[in-house]
Amino acid sequence: MSGAPAGRAVAWLPVARPLTLVPAPPPEAAAAALGTVWPALRRALAGDAPLAVLPAGAGPADAARAVLRPDRPLEPGTDLVVVTSGSTGGGKGVLLSAAALRASAAATLGRLGGPGSWLLALPTSAVGGLQVLVRSALADREPAVLDRGEPLAAALARLPAGDRRYTALVPTQLRRYLADEPDALASFDGIVVGGAATDPALLARARAAGVRLHTSYGMSETAGGCVYDGVPLDGVGVRVAEGVELTGPVLAHGYRLDPAATGEAFADGWFRTRDAGSLAADGTLTVHGRLDDVVISGGVNVAPQAVEAALREHPSVADAVVTGRPDPEWGQRVVAGVVPAPGAVPELAELRPWVAARLGAAAAPRELHLLDSVPTLHTGKPDRRAVARLHGGDQ
Structure with missing residues (x-):
C-alpha cells in the first residue's frame, strides 16, 4: 500500500x-x-x-x-x-x-x-x-x-x-x-x-x-x-x-x-x-453601436449601423455595410458598400441626400462600392474590416 x-x-x-x-x-x-x-x-x-x-x-x-x-x-x-x-x-x-x-x-x-x-x-x-x-x-x-x-x-x-x-x-x-x-x-x-x-x-x-x-x-x-x-x-x-x-x-x-x-x-x-x-x-x-466602429467625419461621430439602416430602406438597396476611410479634409469619410436590389443600380448622388435627410449631412456616404453580398464573420456579423480592406480603407 x-x-x-x-x-x-x-x-x-x-x-x-x-x-x-x-x-x-x-x-x-x-x-x-x-x-x-x-x-x-x-x-x-x-x-x-x-x-x-x-x-x-x-x-x-x-x-x-x-x-x-x-x-x-x-x-x-x-x-x-x-x-x-x-x-x-x-x-x-x-x-x-x-x-x-x-x-x-x-x-x-x-x-x-x-x-x-x-x-x-x-x-x-x-x-x-x-x-x-x-x-x-x-x-x-x-x-x-x-x-x-x-x-x-x-x-x-x-x-x-x-x-x-x-x-x-x-x-x-x-x-x-x-x-x-x-x-x-x-x-x-x-x-x-x-x-x-x-x-x-x-x-x-x-x-x-x-x-x-x-x-x-x-x-x-x-x-x-x-x-x-x-x-x-x-x-x-x-x-x-x-x-x-x-x-x-x-x-x-x-x-x-x-x-x-x-x-x-x-x-x-x-x-x-x-x-x-x-x-x-x-x-x-x-x-x-461599437465605440471602436464610430466614424468621425468633420468632427461628428457617425454610427455605421445607423447609416446602414437608412441605406437598407432605400428602394435600390438590398443590404449595406458602412466603414470609415481616412480623408485629408474630413478626417474620415463615410464609405458605403451596398448590395443592389434586383434590377437596380444605386448611385451615390441618390443615396447621399437620402441618408442626409434622415441622419444629417455628416452621415451621408462620400464613397460608394457595389457588392455582390456583404462579407460576414463566422458568427454571421458583418465583417467591416474585410470590407474596409476591399476598398483600401482603414476603419
Whole structure:
C-alpha cells in the first residue's frame, strides 16, 4: 500500500482537464452537428469534458487553434471556450462555465414563455448557435437543424407538433425569410434575433407580419444574449459608464491565456463592453453601436449601423455595410458598400441626400462600392474590416 509518509500533510493539486476540440460542420452539412457538437456540448454541460468548437474552414479553424492552445493547461472552472470573431482585431478565447451557460439558457426560456423545441439556424462555433443547443439540453429536447439553402418551412416541419417552437437568427436571415417565407417565420412561438443590430424598420415589418420577435443583446462574454428587448434577463445587471457594462451569473470568467485582457475587461464582477449605450428612466437599454466602429467625419461621430439602416430602406438597396476611410479634409469619410436590389443600380448622388435627410449631412456616404453580398464573420456579423480592406480603407 502506497501513501505519504506518516505525519506529513499531502496537498492534492487539481488535474488539468484537456480541452476537446470539435470542428463545426460546414453550412451545407449543418445537420452533422447533431452527431458531433450536440453530444460534446452535453458532456461539457455535465462537467465531463471541456469543449471548444472550431469554425468551419481551414483558415478560421487554424486561427481558432492558435488562440485556444490546447497543449496548455486549461483555466480552472472552464467548461466551454468560445473563440470570438475578432471583428475589431485578433480573436479571443472566452472562458465559460457550465453554470453560466445554464443560467443564461434558463433565464432565456423563462423570458420566452417556457421550454420548447429549437431549430438551430446559426453556426455552432459561435455563442448564438451554442446557446440554441444549451437551451435544448435544458429542455431535454433534441434540436432540429437548418441546412444551407433549405426552406425554413421544411426544417420547421421537423419540430414536434404541439410543442412551443423557437429559433435564433441574425438580422440578415430575418430579412431574407421575411421576404421569402413570412408564414414560416410567423409560425414560431418565439424568435431571438441578435448577433448584430437589427434595423427598427425591419423589426416593424416583421412584427406587422405576425412574427413574434425578441431582440437580443449580448456577446460570448455573457454566454450569449442577456438583454432582451432592452430589458435585462433575470439576474443580469446593466450600467453605462464609458460604455455598456454587464454583470450577473451569465458572465465568463476571463480570456484564454490572456490575464491582461481579462483584467481590463472584467473587474469587480462587471464586464466592460466596447459598446456605446444609454439607459432610459425605466432601465431599458438602447445600444448605439461599437465605440471602436464610430466614424468621425468633420468632427461628428457617425454610427455605421445607423447609416446602414437608412441605406437598407432605400428602394435600390438590398443590404449595406458602412466603414470609415481616412480623408485629408474630413478626417474620415463615410464609405458605403451596398448590395443592389434586383434590377437596380444605386448611385451615390441618390443615396447621399437620402441618408442626409434622415441622419444629417455628416452621415451621408462620400464613397460608394457595389457588392455582390456583404462579407460576414463566422458568427454571421458583418465583417467591416474585410470590407474596409476591399476598398483600401482603414476603419
